Amino acid sequence: MRSNTRRLAAASLAAVTATALLTACGATSSGQGSGADGNTITLWTHNAGNAGEYKVVQQIVKDFNAGQSTYKVKIQAFPQQSYNDSVVAAASAKKLPCILDSDGPNVPNWAWGGYLAPVDLSGSQVPLSDQLPSTVGTYQGKTYTFGYYDVALTMFARKSVLQANSIRIPTIGKPWTKDEFDAALAKLKAGGKFTYPLEMGTGGAGEWWPYAYSPQLQSFGGDLVDRSQYKTADKAMNGPAAVAWGTWFRSLVTNGYMAQKSGASPNNDFLNGKSAIEWDGSWDAATNSAKLGSDLAVLPPVDFGKGPKIGGASWQWGMSATCSNKAGAQAYLKFSRQTKYFVDFAKAAGTIPATADAAAQIPGYQPGGPYDVFSQEARKFAVVRPVTPAYPFISSVFEKTAKDILAGADVQKSLDQAVQQINSNLKTNRYYAG
């Protein structure tokens, strides 16, 4: 019994100590940077679970660590879906790594928010000027990030199906017009072989929505925001062109051309013959080509009036603003800018190499090769998503609005509401100045 009392006293003491410790903690704060322990530098990538691309990152790091003795880079890989949450949490705890990758359209937001620092890449093997413009992340005149590759939106179809329905196969020089496209869909639908002739991956979520569908809005003549000043979305997103886009978008569902929400694996559905035309990314080209061989038709995007458009910018690399060893981080980034790595990335991820030199070394991407069309599309049709720190908000509003429109919400009203939300966000944030 005595010992019990003693034990209890000890427990209480422990509790009191814990309380004291906990109350004492708020005061400490580390003002220094993070992401490096001396010359050991941390690198984050979104590639966990994506073995092909991850291996290239590991290879570069291995080569870098072996090639010099000053710095040592340490990798930490995260799954893509939750990568942004991990980065934001780390930033709020001031624990960002020195080197990290970022989805292109988020770069202005991260630069503005103080996550990223501008990088000086002069003297690297591949000059920035060689890159596809959409693979360089800039904000307010400064370069923050660069990517080794880009991706392109494209349409896949079976030549045999198009020919059987006597539908013209479009080319980069002469893409389908809106009327041609609608007529083609009507024919395929009437043919009765396809419940939904068109597959646009409407079952997806997140950044896929603005990436896949805002270029169509732009081809109609609308946009996500007025890019002259980035101070309003009025007219751009709810003007007549935008309403025409919304009406057309919804008509795909009401005409039965497309599922309001497609299945869990759109590309599998296309390959299984469930759909005739698929609006998809160039990353599926290799799979589709392997399965369909010469029957595969790679089609340029439709011209809805203002020319065909696709989204530009994919994953890009930069340096955190809080990095405690900026010299080391820049050394790594410069080192990584070698053509062979551009080649490795594009091969591993099935993406478009960011430079012509790299493209020349990749089967299929040489001028005239079967995938050269993607490079051409990226050069001719790519529009980067609005370069504003407001982009994550705009993206989320657009996703919801487009989904509502597909589900039958009033087009004008939905777009007006989106504009109002975006404008009010711009205003509360004082137009993201500074």
Next chain:
Amino acid sequence: MATASNPTRGTGLRRVPGVLLRIVLALFFAFPIVFMLISSFKPDQQIFKDLGSIRAFLPVGHVSLANYRGVFDRVPAMRFLMNSIVISAVTVALGIVVNSMAAFALSRMRWPGRRLLLTLIIATLIVPFETFALPMVWWVNKLPWLQFDGSHLVITEGWLDTYRVQILPFVANAFSVFLFHQYFQSIPKELDEAALMDGASWFGVYRRIIMPLSGPAVATVAILTFLPMWNSYLWPLMVVQDEHLRPVMIGIQYFFQLNVSWGQIMAYSTMITVPVLALFLAFQRAFINSIASSGVKG
């Protein structure tokens, strides 16, 4: 063991509808899981082809272990499983001690403010974790910790990238306190009094009398604590940067890369569901049958 209450012992034909009902219900509850299990052996194309028919539940077509092999190529699955087992088990063990002690003091001892405290503790149930996760990241990053660095104790700051940051915030749990409290109230107070008369301390009453009688409550709390720990996702995402410390749910995200493989998702899901099911099977005996031996009736 013989006193499971209200046993309705049917006889002969009268039992048929009851058994049928049980079977239909079993199918109802099991079918999505069977779908998961069966799909884990099929390639993606096959899964999608079979989707609209009964074939989705039958191991037909190209059945293989390829998805399971693929899982190990993508994810350090064993490491994640081990992490989750450690994290969940430690949280459960600490949670049982901490919460039952609090519930004991709240339900069986007299001291000022205990009703108010109980109400306050229950009120904490209301706030969903998602809504304060972000300030919490900032906060745990400021917390100190005592560490032994070989020669002396040092105070370090910041809990990110540790097991403890995945464990300690979830040890105290209002649900568990509430459950223990309810259960303890059903144990006659006379037991305490008799023990105190015999010279036992309050802590002794708790340890030697009340806890041994509380098997079912302990089992319920164990399951109640274990499930959310096993399924925790948002929190480790934010506070664990080191891959070696990640729990199983983060692993699911590894499969949603450009080339989503649903077969592998199903295989991984099966792998992380089986241990929990096994645990429930082990626990449910204690959980449901132990009361009979305890000699306590509400």
Next chain:
Amino acid sequence: MSTTVSARPRPRGTPGGVQRRRERLTAFGMVSPAVVLLLCFLVVPVALAFGLAFTSARLVSPTPAHFVGLENFRLLFHDPVFARSLRNTLVFAAVVVPVQAGFGLALALLVNTKVRGTTFFRTVYFVPVVTSMVVVSLVWLFLYQKTGLVNHLIHSFTFGLVTGPDWLNNPRTSLPAIIFMSVWQGVGFHMVIWLSGLQTIPVELHEAAAIDGADRWARFRSVTWPGLRPTRAFVLITITIDAFRLFTQVNVMTQGGPVDSTSTVVYQAVHTGYDQQQTAYASAISLVFFVIVLAVSLIQRFLTREKD
């Protein structure tokens, strides 16, 4: 909640004051670990989060947050999505609480027997509970497709008379679909809780009632139901709070759509807080939500209070 304790006989030779002081000290020692942990890992971060509701804080921002008073709340009360989310949450809770509690009790009564195979059935009914909600939602996403298995079954069982809707893409059926799936997932847990309650009812009471000639229903009413009183409170509170927290299923399956038909308060809070980076606004949503759920719980506790 706690019943009054009768005056306790003092142990021999111990003065009452010392005795009571020791009781208090022990009680203090025993609650303090839980209280300290709750303070540190719940009260403090929640207070921080609520504090943000009165500021201009953003998830990503170069400028420090400043105090804006009730501005976020003013915006909130004019936000049609919030109104819709609140309504959806209330509808969800209003359906799920009685259905899941009732269905759980029915299942518990069904498996509270000595029939062979009971353990097997009990385990099968519990399977959805131990399967992670993320996994379950992914599986149901397949099942609910327009040409998916659910509609296939409906079609066969009605001999082709009824063609099921596109469950998750129709604003009229999306919430019911999520409700159905949620009950399916959660009911096993409450079955087990009810079951542990049933087991605390002395078998003699049933036997006595049976001897008195009470039929099954009468026995349920006079013995089982009153015996389940403490369990009832627990089941009710856990389901209610779980129902109000509806998030994961929505996040995986519908992202609040179509046209806000499945948006819930927690989903909206997370969506605005993380995806749209409006930390302060999300905190305001959480704070309002907290007040509402607190009110509901207090009412519930008042209604189910123990009459001494």
